[in-house]
Amino acid sequence: MNIGSTATLERVTDLRQRKILSKVIDKDTTISLEGRDPLENTMILNMGPQHPATHGVLRVLLRLDGETVEKCIPELGYLHRGYEKLGENMTYHEFLPHTDRLDYLSPMSNNVAYAMAVEKVLGLEIPPRAAWIRTMICELARISSHLLAMGAMSMDCGAITMLLWTFRERERLYDIFEKICGARFTTSYTRIGGVANDFTPDIIPMIRKFIDQFPAQLRDFEGLVNRNRIFVERVSGIGYMSAEEAIQLGMTGPCLRGSGVAHDLRRDEPYLLYDQLDFDVITYADGDCFARYMVRGDEMKESVKIVRQLLDKIPDGPVLANEAKQVLPGKVEIYTKMEELIQDFMLVNFGQQTEPGEIYSCIESPKGELGFYITSDGSGQAWRMKIRSPSFCNLQALQPMCEGAMISDVVAIIGSIDPVMGEADK
């Protein structure tokens, strides 16, 4: 695509649209139906970006032969906010609230992933209680994200009751998040070197209460649709992805495990407390939409198991590392001590001073491998920040999955991939 120096925005948009269209019809001209029977031609259908079943602003261009999808081109970028670039223009501390807005269905795990990446740059160790809290909130975020994936996919296939039921459980989780950090959605809970504040005493009973009633609710959800013939025949056998191709495309998370590849960073490269916990990696061999749906349901049960184990061993101690040069000091110390006051000003104005170098750090977020690649030039800001977002990589599978499927299956396939456009577009 050659854009001259006189290019206007309209011209760029026009060129872009023409390029996408020529990609979907496999030739360089647009179709004309003049004087011919439309039924003998293939049809171009534009799904999205306002389609309710595309989970946000995903636009899919389809070439249809009757009801069969011949070609499918997903177009991303409608929610692009330039977070990688923003990360280069802010101190490490300032960028943290922006990570909430990547995968906005599990902001807690984004916070954890980002804080862990910066700690790796700085070479910081976090206290055991902070690691415990992070593991806990990661698992709660996983339950919350999988609940929505389960509900949204069922709703895409016609089971609207499921979405309402799963939202009720999510509401209970959001109540917990609100007590923990003060916000339901945009949590901004972790800090570099730990977490923002300790748990208040009423949070542990709240989590315990949720975990006690949740398995029964999950059984109800599964009883509603899992063995229902309409739902099962609607989703099984479509959107097939073989294990080899899933690995080649770089899929991670439940989508990869739904193809029978037992890859889970929590087990393969343990971080936080995961090496001390007992849980299974759920895999289904079928590789279709139903398998990916079942993986999410079973993973929630594993998360419940993990949270139960965590509740049995709560360590005491501080929640922020005691590292004056790199971690913001506690509030009371800022009010009363001169040194801490100076540190507060220095850290906020100039950011954490790091060694030059580059690191990659990743965690198993609910959608898959969420990684931050940070190149640091020794100043308080990242020189380059690359966000490896799982939704973006998983969406690459949409094209091979959709080809040959029926048009109504596209909705179920998108639901089973469970993309979050905030993260895919960044």
Added chain:
Amino acid sequence: MAIKSVQAKQVKQLNFWEKLYLPEIARGLTLTFKQVFTPKFTREYPEERFIPAGSYRGRPVLVEEENGERCVACGLCSRVCPAIAIEVQAGETTREKERYPSKFEINMLRCIYCGYCEEVCPEEAIVMSKDYELVFTNVEDAIFGKDRLLMPVSQLQDRLEFLRQYRG
């Protein structure tokens, strides 16, 4: 912990009774019918109000004591704000605290309620209140000046206590 070998599961095929579909319909309807007897989960909002806990991050406010605001206009909140919502201009007086903010504005359309201003404040002068109902009808109304930001310290006890106790 040793890495366990994991067996990939296979999705179970529907059995004869499940294929008949009618028993499953009956089971699904039983599950939904049971919901009639569970307590209501939603809240009748304007009548039944939501009272947040001390950890809640609502609208940021300036703490007001008997002799005026605590703020000394150091500008740290304005520096740390990730959304660039705060504007501070310092003025000088002859009182014990020599500096005060002659202008303190928060653009509530930009504010993202992250609580960073409160976290870095060295004077405990800006804190997050419990106020979550914000309505404006035009853009000018959304820029809160000192007149709307100041809140007496007695109304903020919950939050101040939370900060001292759980933010070490």
